[in-house]
Amino acid sequence: MEKHPKVLALVAHDNMKRDLAEWVDWNSEKLSRHHLVCTGTTGKMVERTLRAHHAERETSESPAPELEITLLKSGPLGGDQQLGSLIADGKIHALIFFWDPMSAQPHD
Secondary structure (H helix, E strand, O other): OOOOOOEEEEEEOHHHHHHHHHHHHHOHHHHOOOEEEEOHHHHHHHHHHHHHHHHHHOOOOOOOOOOEEEEOOOHHHOHHHHHHHHHHOOOOOEEEEEOOOOOOOOOO
16 A cells, blocks of 8 residues: 655744654655655754655665655744745645643744
8 A cells, every 4th residue: 555645744833843853863764755845944854854864875886765845934033924824725745743841932
């Protein structure tokens, strides 16, 4: 049975970015099979982590599938609205949000 790639959104508040980075590192092989959508700084961190793993797995005999990552604007600068629009349009299959309940986010 072939699994179809999904569009997954990854978001993290500032104090949770390290936790998300560890989670992405741990799940890099599974995540690299899907199209990822991320806001701002989170997206750059996710892309850097996945590209490092991608390079490790790729060999001339068995090339790794191309990574598909869409980087939106930073959350407070419009990325949250961009992501909300994609969700409202049904273009996101799942949202993984590392939320920090202890810090106020003025744009939430």
